[in-house]
Amino acid sequence: MARIGVFICHCGENISATVDCPKVSEVAAKFPGVAFSTDYKYMCSDPGQSLVVNAIKEHKLTGIVVSACSPRMHEPTFRRACAEGGLNPYQCEMANIREHCSWVHEKGDKTDQKAIDIVRMMVEKVKRNNALLPIKVPVTKTALVIGGGVAGIQAALDIANAGHKVIMVERDPSIGGHMSQLSETFPTLDCSQCILTPRMVEVAQNPNIKLYTYAEIESVEGFVGNFNVKIRKKAKSVDETLCNGCGMCTTKCPNKKNPNEFELGMGNRPAIYVPFPQAVPNIPVIDKTQCTYYKNGKCKICEKVCQPKAIRFDQEDEIIEVAVGAIALCTGFDIKKTDFFPEYGYGKYKDIIDGLQFERLASASGPTSGEIRRPSDGQVPKKIVFVACAGSRDPAKGIEYCSKICCMYTAKHAILYKHKVHDGQAYIFYMDIRAAGKNYDEFTRRAIEEDQAQYIRGRVSRIYERDGKLIVVGADTLMNAQTVEIEADMVVLATAGVANKGAEELAQKLHVSYDQHKFFSEAHPKLKPVETNTAGIYLAGACQSPKDIPESVAAASGVAGKIACLFANSELTREPLIAMVDRQAPPMYSSCTGCFLCQPVCPYNAIEREEVKDRNGNLVRELAFINPGLCQGCGTCVAVCKSKSIDIEGYTNLQMYAEVDALLNS
Amino acid sequence: MEDIKKLARELLADNKVQLVLGFENGTANRVRPAFFTTPEAVDKLIYNEFCIQNIALYLKKDICQHAASLAITANPNVVRSILQLAAENQIKEEKIKIIGITHEGKCVGLLDFKAAEEFSKTQPKGLKDEDKALIEKIQAMSLEEKFDYWVEAFSPCIKCYACRASCPMCYCGKCNVESNNPQWIPVAPHKYGNMEWHMMRAMHLAGRCINCGECNRSCPVDIPLNILSYMLSDFVLEEFESEAGLSAVFTPALSSYTMVDKENFIK
Numbered sequence: 001m002a003r004i005g006v007f008i009c010h011c012g013e014n015i016s017a018t019v020d021c022p023k024v025s026e027v028a029a030k031f032p033g034v035a036f037s038t039d040y041k042y043m044c045s046d047p048g049q050s051l052v053v054n055a056i057k058e059h060k061l062t063g064i065v066v067s068a069c070s071p072r073m074h075e076p077t078f079r080r081a082c083a084e085g086g087l088n089p090y091q092c093e094m095a096n097i098r099e100h101c102s103w104v105h106e107k108g109d110k111t112d113q114k115a116i117d118i119v120r121m122m123v124e125k126v127k128r129n130n131a132l133l134p135i136k137v138p139v140t141k142t143a144l145v146i147g148g149g150v151a152g153i154q155a156a157l158d159i160a161n162a163g164h165k166v167i168m169v170e171r172d173p174s175i176g177g178h179m180s181q182l183s184e185t186f187p188t189l190d191c192s193q194c195i196l197t198p199r200m201v202e203v204a205q206n207p208n209i210k211l212y213t214y215a216e217i218e219s220v221e222g223f224v225g226n227f228n229v230k231i232r233k234k235a236k237s238v239d240e241t242l243c244n245g246c247g248m249c250t251t252k253c254p255n256k257k258n259p260n261e262f263e264l265g266m267g268n269r270p271a272i273y274v275p276f277p278q279a280v281p282n283i284p285v286i287d288k289t290q291c292t293y294y295k296n297g298k299c300k301i302c303e304k305v306c307q308p309k310a311i312r313f314d315q316e317d318e319i320i321e322v323a324v325g326a327i328a329l330c331t332g333f334d335i336k337k338t339d340f341f342p343e344y345g346y347g348k349y350k351d352i353i354d355g356l357q358f359e360r361l362a363s364a365s366g367p368t369s370g371e372i373r374r375p376s377d378g379q380v381p382k383k384i385v386f387v388a389c390a391g392s393r394d395p396a397k398g399i400e401y402c403s404k405i406c407c408m409y410t411a412k413h414a415i416l417y418k419h420k421v422h423d424g425q426a427y428i429f430y431m432d433i434r435a436a437g438k439n440y441d442e443f444t445r446r447a448i449e450e451d452q453a454q455y456i457r458g459r460v461s462r463i464y465e466r467d468g469k470l471i472v473v474g475a476d477t478l479m480n481a482q483t484v485e486i487e488a489d490m491v492v493l494a495t496a497g498v499a500n501k502g503a504e505e506l507a508q509k510l511h512v513s514y515d516q517h518k519f520f521s522e523a524h525p526k527l528k529p530v531e532t533n534t535a536g537i538y539l540a541g542a543c544q545s546p547k548d549i550p551e552s553v554a555a556a557s558g559v560a561g562k563i564a565c566l567f568a569n570s571e572l573t574r575e576p577l578i579a580m581v582d583r584q585a586p587p588m589y590s591s592c593t594g595c596f597l598c599q600p601v602c603p604y605n606a607i608e609r610e611e612v613k614d615r616n617g618n619l620v621r622e623l624a625f626i627n628p629g630l631c632q633g634c635g636t637c638v639a640v641c642k643s644k645s646i647d648i649e650g651y652t653n654l655q656m657y658a659e660v661d662a663l664l665n666s
Numbered sequence: 667m668e669d670i671k672k673l674a675r676e677l678l679a680d681n682k683v684q685l686v687l688g689f690e691n692g693t694a695n696r697v698r699p700a701f702f703t704t705p706e707a708v709d710k711l712i713y714n715e716f717c718i719q720n721i722a723l724y725l726k727k728d729i730c731q732h733a734a735s736l737a738i739t740a741n742p743n744v745v746r747s748i749l750q751l752a753a754e755n756q757i758k759e760e761k762i763k764i765i766g767i768t769h770e771g772k773c774v775g776l777l778d779f780k781a782a783e784e785f786s787k788t789q790p791k792g793l794k795d796e797d798k799a800l801i802e803k804i805q806a807m808s809l810e811e812k813f814d815y816w817v818e819a820f821s822p823c824i825k826c827y828a829c830r831a832s833c834p835m836c837y838c839g840k841c842n843v844e845s846n847n848p849q850w851i852p853v854a855p856h857k858y859g860n861m862e863w864h865m866m867r868a869m870h871l872a873g874r875c876i877n878c879g880e881c882n883r884s885c886p887v888d889i890p891l892n893i894l895s896y897m898l899s900d901f902v903l904e905e906f907e908s909e910a911g912l913s914a915v916f917t918p919a920l921s922s923y924t925m926v927d928k929e930n931f932i933k
Contacts, residue, residue: 594755594756643838661848
């Protein structure tokens with residue numbers, strides 16, 4: 001016979017100002033099965049919790065209903081109190097009469113009645129609660145970091161420095177990401193490579209970090225603490241163990257006129273190349289689409305000049321299988337190219353470039369050795385126009401969000417331009433100057449006040465070419481929306497930051513959710529900003545949304561902290577609120593028919609096939625089995641199971657039915 | 667018919683199967699499903715225009731489940747049922763030999779699943795003229811009229827569950843309707859209880875029904891259940907481009923999501 005205790009919390013005045021708590025308690029005392037009912041000002045306070053613990057012991061309660069706030073707030077508190085009273089912690093239910101009642105209704109009889117109904121539902125539910133035991137899952141204390149940009153580097157170093165093994169996978173031939181392409185960084189104007197390359201070297205030298213460059217994720221299986229990952233190590237056509245990075249191959253390669261990705265097409269590179277001088281690892285790769293040997297079967301000059309004999313034309317992609325306990329997604333972002341903008345000439349004007357290309361022009365290691373020269377004729381532009389929000393905050397272009405970094409880097413570009421072209425004039429078309437951040441606003445003021453950048457508030461409607469000049473037509477909304485026409489020598493578009501190539505496929509491989517712009521979604525926008533909805537997979541940096549360097553680094557350290565916490569124990573404890581498939585004694589075995597229609601709906605790949613065999617080892621039945629380490633208790637399988645053979649522990653069909661019944665039959 | 671018999675006899679004689687599932691003559695000029703286990707017994711096997719019951723139903727019964735291998739005389743309805751059962755992991759290809767028979771009663775020999783898929787495509791599911799007329803009538807109704815029509819149509823239901831018993835896709839060991847804790851579906855045959863039962867069955871069959879019409883044939887009070895599932899199949903085909911019974915590899919519309927789903931019903 002159930003003996004349920006009901007504890008009505010006033011939550012100061014949060015509840016009691018609207019709901020008549022003593023009355024609710026009085027009515028609840030008469031519910032069938034309720035042995036004890038009371039109300040108290042702050043149930044979550046120490047005396048409040050003692051009240052619960054003592055009542056359990058004194059009245060020999062078999063379950064409790066704490067009628068207070070959302071279970072998101074204090075369910076763990078009262079589960080602990082429940083356990084302290086000697087009950088299984090899962091014999092505790094929260095009846096939410098705050099968010100679901102007092103906060104959303106006026107004072108009155110109807111509100112009281114709703115609170116009573118909520119309590120009644122939970123009383124009926126808790127009567128049917130089962131004692132549950134936490135699930136223990138072993139943890140492989142190795143982390144996988146996907147992406148070797150600044151976020152990935154930071155996460156990998158932090159995890160490695162916490163004493164754990166790290167496997168880093170980078171798609172490009174070198175780590176460094178977009179940060180290695182930048183010239184200077186805002187708001188301090190320190191050289192990007194100067195601060196990044198030491199960290200890159202650290203990654204290469206850290207004994208806890210195993211680095212796979214020119215590699216991609218092939219597949220991910222498993223669950224938190226126990227992921228099995230296949231990594232495709234693309235063939236570099238170079239034996240990494242032999243190559244000493246002397247660079248003879250890249251110097252002697254006769255096929256040098258290939259567009260340089262690192263310089264965003266503004267320079268050339270040989271078919272065998274290292275993306276940039278400080279690349280880590282300093283090992284070249286052969287671009288098979290460009291290499292003369294791969295195209296025509298002749299050349300092999302690199303092989304002849306290679307002293308350590310490291311060139312391997314017959315090298316094939318290698319699949320490496322690794323076991324990891326946690327995954328940090330740091331795959332970064334991409335930007336829209338100038339061809340995205342019909343109004344700015346679809347990318348056909350050579351002197352309209354994007355922000356990243358300007359970074360390369362301003363960089364000492366760039367194609368112009370740091371001189372600002374326009375791509376078409378190499379002239380130094382005397383009038384330069386920067387267009388902020390090119391694509392961003394533009395629902396018509398399908399990108400309604402703010403790309404966040406452009407205001408700051410555009411100010412930086414204007415400053416760098418002025419430092420390099422003293423007699424030049426920079427114009428910046430902007431919608432708002434968004435410079436929130438430490439020393440950020442000061443930085444944009446500096447662009448305006450010290451470096452005479454002329455900010456024009458308005459958008460650019462059209463850019464076209466006339467007599468070798470780019471005519472930028474825009475509006476100045478602070479001057480009565482007057483049309484502004486500037487004859488510019490060069491235009492830099494601060495194009496929208498977008499999700500990286502292949503983000504969607506990767507998200508699907510990892511079963512993490514992503515938004516309509518293909519940015520990965522965090523588990524909670526405020527309280528779980530670096531977790532994904534899939535346990536054990538975390539995200540940092542601009543793969544989540546456009547972020548600047550300090551934010552990316554902070555998030556990466558946050559991820560590293562989360563992973564270090566995960567690895568602090570050899571076993572994981574998970575909430576047992578997961579789906580279970582019915583099991584019975586033979587000859588039924590289960591009401592599960594083994595149709596496996598539940599398998600495709602599971603977002604976590606948690607449903608497996610279990611074979612039931614007789615004594616002789618003959619297969620009797622195939623049944624669905626839910627891996628407790630993978631299941632997140634979402635309940636989608638419960639909804640599709642026609643024979644209702646799946647139940648969520650703590651939210652069983654029986655419990656739900658009893659709740660609805662209690663509500664309808666009140 | 668003789669070639670069907672010959673095939674069945676050979677299969678049993680060569681020990682290729684332990685059991686042949688087909689029809690024999692019953693009493694009073696009726697035919698009835700029968701299980702043949704010896705080549706001699708096959709003398710009694712028949713196949714004629716009266717052999718219309720969907721005997722794929724018996725594949726999930728103990729006698730077939732316990733047989734290591736079996737053959738079945740399969741008209742197009744049975745072939746579709748077998749493919750769908752295979753798609754739902756209820757029967758394995760190596761266990762079953764399909765003796766294919768066309769709508770006209772012509773034997774096409776043994777079919778493996780691949781051949782059965784081809785066969786299914788050439789043997790479209792039949793719909794009687796009166797059924798077509800009824801579908802047109804229902805489709806012309808407004809949403810409210812449709813609801814009223816079905817409430818009325820279900821009202822004579824006596825909850826005998828013959829529809830369930832005759833359906834090869836209703837293979838759950840324990841049906842929800844038998845659960846009394848919680849009692850999902852009221853057992854008493856009243857108007858809305860009947861509605862709940864038939865809606866549940868319709869939803870469970872949506873995208874899985876192979877439209878053999880057995881539910882309607884077995885119904886003692888003539889509820890046009892086949893029309894309900896036919897319309898649902900049509901809807902699923904139109905919305906999700908998915909059709910049951912055409913392939914042994916199949917992901918049903920209700921438990922899958924693809925980028926090309928039209929989702930018109932939400933818009």
